[in-house]
Amino acid sequence: MKNHIIFFSGGKSSFSVADWVKTNYPDDNILLYFTDTMWENDDLYRFIYQAADRMELPMLIHANGLNPIELMFEKKLVYNSRIGDCSKLLKMKVSRDFLKKGIEPPIVKWRNKDRLKQEDFITGATLYFGIGWDEEHRAGPIQKNWQPFDVVFPMIDEMIDNAATLKKYDLRQPVLYDLGFTHNNCNGRCVKAGQGHHRNLKEKMPDEFKRLMEQEHHLKVCVDAYRYIKRIPEDELDADARQVMYDEIDDAYRDYFYGRAVKPKMYISPAITAAPELVEFTPYAFMKKAHGGENKPYPLRQLNADVESEDTQIDLFDIGGCGCSVDFGEWNE
Numbered sequence: 001m002k003n004h005i006i007f008f009s010g011g012k013s014s015f016s017v018a019d020w021v022k023t024n025y026p027d028d029n030i031l032l033y034f035t036d037t038m039w040e041n042d043d044l045y046r047f048i049y050q051a052a053d054r055m056e057l058p059m060l061i062h063a064n065g066l067n068p069i070e071l072m073f074e075k076k077l078v079y080n081s082r083i084g085d086c087s088k089l090l091k092m093k094v095s096r097d098f099l100k101k102g103i104e105p106p107i108v109k110w111r112n113k114d115r116l117k118q119e120d121f122i123t124g125a126t127l128y129f130g131i132g133w134d135e136e137h138r139a140g141p142i143q144k145n146w147q148p149f150d151v152v153f154p155m156i157d158e159m160i161d162n163a164a165t166l167k168k169y170d171l172r173q174p175v176l177y178d179l180g181f182t183h184n185n186c187n188g189r190c191v192k193a194g195q196g197h198h199r200n201l202k203e204k205m206p207d208e209f210k211r212l213m214e215q216e217h218h219l220k221v222c223v224d225a226y227r228y229i230k231r232i233p234e235d236e237l238d239a240d241a242r243q244v245m246y247d248e249i250d251d252a253y254r255d256y257f258y259g260r261a262v263k264p265k266m267y268i269s270p271a272i273t274a275a276p277e278l279v280e281f282t283p284y285a286f287m288k289k290a291h292g293g294e295n296k297p298y299p300l301r302q303l304n305a306d307v308e309s310e311d312t313q314i315d316l317f318d319i320g321g322c323g324c325s326v327d328f329g330e331w332n333e
């Protein structure tokens with residue numbers, strides 16, 4: 001009996017792929033595999049659980065335990081469309097470590113495990129991704145990165161209608177699509193998304209937008225403070241004293257970024273007042289926007305102000321967004 005593993009993202013396409021595999025290989029061992037960023041919309045779980053139940057397939061859920069905001073805090077980086085490994089570390093690495101090396105992540109959950117047709121669901125498995133014809137250029141790198149597994153992309157090779165698949169299982173599409181998002185990842189908050197995407201988030205999910213705007217701001221301040229301490233010369237700050245200051249920053253922000261506090265604690269280091277010339281305020285932001293021939297950081301606070309003032313142009317076609325599918329094809333150990 002052959003093994004088939006579907007990279008199940010919570011999106012409509014990977015759901016259609018699962019149905020395609022089930023229809024074509026009804027007697028084989030098929031697994032839905034979902035890597036959780038722990039930053040998802042509640043309705044995503046409704047969708048993946050109903051999908052697994054109605055297709056009568058087992059589903060394995062893995063998570064590394066951090067969400068993208070916690071990861072940025074740990075790395076002291078503000079991710080954007082060019083920099084950022086949230087999808088690599090929270091999805092790609094988790095799945096590679098497991099499927100290629102047998103390493104289980106800290107969080108493991110099963111749904112319908114009794115529907116596995118054989119205990120070993122990895123050996124010789126074919127992997128399936130839900131990327132479509134418009135992302136065909138990603139197919140080669142993904143296949144290369146997943147060797148020696150065979151990788152198949154039914155949405156590229158077949159004419160598959162997501163709406164028909166949803167209807168077949170009487171399944172309601174994930175709510176983020178109803179709200180005009182192009183994917184069902186990270187509750188519409190992708191740190192790699194563009195102006196049009198964030199404009200939609202502000203309009204359709206204003207509380208989430210506001211929280212993300214605040215998190216982006218506090219991340220920037222936290223990263224600035226960290227880098228400031230890094231710039232203090234060694235002869236002015238020994239390693240132990242420097243570590244104490246790093247720990248002070250961690251203490252000031254940790255509860256906030258881990259969702260245990262509404263605001264960060266105030267962090268004012270005595271050294272900042274002692275060496276003000278080392279203070280540099282840098283405009284880190286998730287987005288960039290063309291300005292004077294250059295791409296400059298474009299914080300969500302600025303987008304918010306621009307949307308509200310109505311006299312600054314927002315590029316509604318700049319959707320950008322989820323690096324998840326990209327990263328499955330751009331991974332080096």
Ligand code: SF4
Pocket residue numbers: 037068086087090185186189190191192321322323324
């Ligand atoms: S959807 Fe965006 S924020 Fe979420 S893991 Fe993927 S790249 Fe990161």
